[in-house]
Structure formats: structure tokens, C-alpha cells
Amino acid sequence: MRIGELARRTGATPRALRYYEEQGLLTPERRPSGYREYGERDVDTVHGIRTLLAAGLNSAAVAGILPGLPRPGRRRPGPTCPELLAGLGRERERITRQMNELAAARALLDDIMGAAAPSEVIRAPRPESVGRRSVGGPSVR
Template sequence: MRIGELARRTGATPRALRYYEEQGLLTPERRPSGYREYGEPDVAAVHGIRTLLAAGLNSAVIAEILPGLPPPGSRGPGPTCPELLAGLAAERARITRQMDELAAARALLDAIMGAEAPSSVILAGREPAGPSARSSAGPSARSSAGPAVRAEPAGRKLGGARSRAVLE
């Protein structure tokens, strides 16, 4: 498929897809005309890329680890082996830390909101969001809400999640 279709099927913009190629994340073939030609596996690859980007990994790191995707079982002790594995573990730890920070921030927001909650809450999109009881923590909150009514130019931005706080 060509770049437009891949874009439609992944939610990325053509510009983003070219950027991914420039960063070595994708290596589509070329038609004699210069047009990029993508294959089916690229759809999954782009989804993976976007997931990792959204988690704050930069393109360089992703470029190193992406080759371990196409089949579920990678190529033995090949590219996924040396200190690269250490980098992976570090990224994993970073993600976990970030999740903790997010949880803390959400709890803080809940504490601030907790006071009152007029009917206007329903204007905030869908999903109740606020803490139902006004005392202890509500452990549920299913997450993954609806598209969250954003009216920005194109609703497909990403924007990484960097976080190296020490906060002792």
C-alpha cells in the first residue's frame, strides 16, 4: 500500500510516517516513481511505534528494539541480547515510575476535586471521572474512555512522556 492508506489505517499522518522512516523505524520499498510501498506488517509496526512513542521512548531506542516484532518469537540470541536488554529494562522501569507519578497526580486531582461536584461534570465529555465517595480511594475506574471530544485541527497528535524526576 502507499503512504496515504497506511496513514489512514494507523492514525498517523503521512508526515509522521516519513519521519519514522527518516529515523530508521520503517524501511518501505520504492516504486520506480519514488513512491513508498508499504506491506501489511508495517501496519502493526506503526501501531507499535506509536504505542512506544506515546510511552516516552525516543525514536533511537525504538529503532533498536523494533526488529523484534514481526514474529512473536525473535531470532534467538541475535539482536535482542547484549546491553540492549539492559536498556530495555531501564525503559521498563521508567515506564513503571511514570505510571506511579501519574497515579499520584490523579490522586492529587481527586483530592482537589473531591470537595464538590455539581451537575456540570457531564460537560467534561463522558465518563464520571470524579471520585464517587468523598472519603477513601476508589480502586476501580475502568479507563480507556471515549475519544474525548477534542476539536483540535487533527485529532491524532502524540507527544511523548518524558519524566526523569527525582523528587526524593
């Protein structure tokens, strides 16, 4: 398929798709005319890219990770193991920290909202965990 279709099917803009290619995240074929030609698998790849970018990874990190997902068709012996795995772990750690920060911020907002609107329509605040005061919520790992 061409870039427009891939864009529609992934939610990314053509510009973004070209940018991903520039960063080495995507390597479409080329028609004689110069038009990019993408395969079906690229749909999943782009979804993966967007998921990771949305989580705050930069394109370099994604470039280092992505090679491991074109269908996790069992086994992935050599190329995935060396320090790539370490990077994976670090990114995972970053994400976990970020989740905790978000949880803290949300708890702070809940605290403020709770103080300002005692009997207000709260956004599905998990009926129990509206715990009064003290924002230090549980921190998972």
C-alpha cells in the same frame, strides 16, 4: 500499499510515517517512480511505534527496541540480547515510574475534586479507593 493507505490504517499522518523512516524505524520499498511501498506487517509495526512513542520513548529508543517485534515468532537468539535487553529494562522502569507519577497526580486531582465537590459526579473513581485525605497512594513496581 502506499503511504496514504498506511496512514489511514494506522492513524499516523504521512508526514509522521516519513519521519519514522528518516529515524530508521521503517524501511519501505520504493517503486520506480519513487513512491514508497509498504507491506502489511508495517501496519503492526507502526502501531507498535506509536504505542512506544506515546509512552514517552524517543525514536532512538524505539529504533533499538523495534527489531524485536516483527512477529515474536518464537526464539530470538543472538541480536536481541546484548545491551538491547538492558535498554528494554530501563525503558520499562521509566514507564513504571511515569505511571506512578500519573497516579500521584490523579490522586491529587481527586483530592481537590473531592474537597470541592463532596457529592459530585466523580469520574468512576473506583468506589472504594476514594480514600479521604493523604494522597500517598499505593506505588506498584
